[in-house]
Amino acid sequence: MSLTRIYGLFLRHFYLITRSFPRILDLVYWPTIQITLWGFISNFFATHTTYYNNAVGVILTCAILYDFLFRTSIGFNMLFLEEIWSRNFTNLFIAPMKIGEILTSLVITALIRSLIGLVPAVLLTSPLFGISILELGIFLFFLFLSLYIFGITLGILVSSGLLRFGPSFENIAWSTMFLLAPFGCIYYPIETLPEVFQKIAYILPLVYIFEEARNILINQTVDIENIYNAFIWNALYFTLSIILFYYSFNAAKNRGTLINMGE
């Protein structure tokens, strides 16, 4: 692995973001709107239901966590799509970069993109709604890490599709998170789902992450097993996504997708 190459590809996206005020605004705008909206909904629920009585910030905290996941996944896809839209894809793949270097660079860049959006949104929650996500304590780090890994995993899976099928796969890039969201039990406990959906939910790391966030905030206890399960499923899906990416890269070399990607 070459740090210079990883930094070079990071620099390409760093220049792109920092050169354009609308791009920075776009990164901050949606998370802030999302958090503000869910903040008011959360306030309403807290005063009208008994379930959330003890934890005013449950919905808002889960909204912040979900937004982080969403931004990470979309952010990763965006980095890949940027190369296709700018017709720079061929230049990138004829540069002497290993697949691992490309992925590492995109993973780091996606994290920075997500944090640019997340930090202002998180800072807003305290003065606006009197809620701090930091109430999750040290376990907040593990939940974020788990969400980050899953977001990146989804990004790599979608990028594999883009490699394999070309730009026509772009629409899937935008819809992946929406497909998984109902099974993630982001805003409701898993018991809310029909039994068959619960079985699907249990093989996703999301349900463990969001169940644990609610558990910490509502019951003030920590169930390490949830965090452990989330990491186990994450490790499995992340490994599969890397294998699929390599497979798609080789398939693209056989099918000629790489050479026609910008067209």
Next chain:
Amino acid sequence: MKNLIEVKNIKKNYGKKQAVKGISFNVQENEILGLLGPNGSGKTTTIGMLLGLLKPTSGQILINNLKLENHRIEILEMINFISPYIELPKKLTVKQNLNVYAKLYKVQNIEERIEYLSEKLRIEELLDSITGELSSGQKNRVSLAKALINEPRVLLLDEPTASLDPEVGDFVRTFLEEYKKEKKISVLLASHNMSEVTRLCKSVLMMKNGEIIDQGTPDDLINKHGRTNLEEVFLKLSRSKSEFN
């Protein structure tokens, strides 16, 4: 002279369709080889295979005696490519783009290299301009700077002067001639501009339907086919279905 590019009986099939049907050729150091052929003849597929973007169905490619399938990264470090169909990120300045690619190719003394290329290609005043706002002639010179950022030993050119006005086209051709002579690089030039090929190329491969149907120096081909210029030879070979199919 040493062969920097060696292509040995490469084939590329897409399902049942044979895009390249077992072609072989070499390009020596300090040589520009022209690759001619009508659209769909297999030129781009051949270049794609040389760049490692396409995997040959069979056959072997060696760059500087290294097998492409086993030494992809080392080979990509010593080659580069320019085509009007690919672009540099439009929102970045010219200097930012060159800086990014210099890092991807692990160029030492990046500032010096950019300065040298900027001067040679007359893009000094464009370095702080947004790449997407340049004219096609300016973009072409910037793409050429990117293609030379790693001091490639092998340069693959796909219609490098397409859509350029005659003055810029001539500047690019003159530059390529001088650069090749100075650095002793190997160049594979795919072009539809016959006067360009006649001027730059020591020898020419004529491709049609995935096969090499003729080869030689431009003068040899003109004499052999009893024509007055390479364009007439190209038209004759492109149209003579029965002879080559």
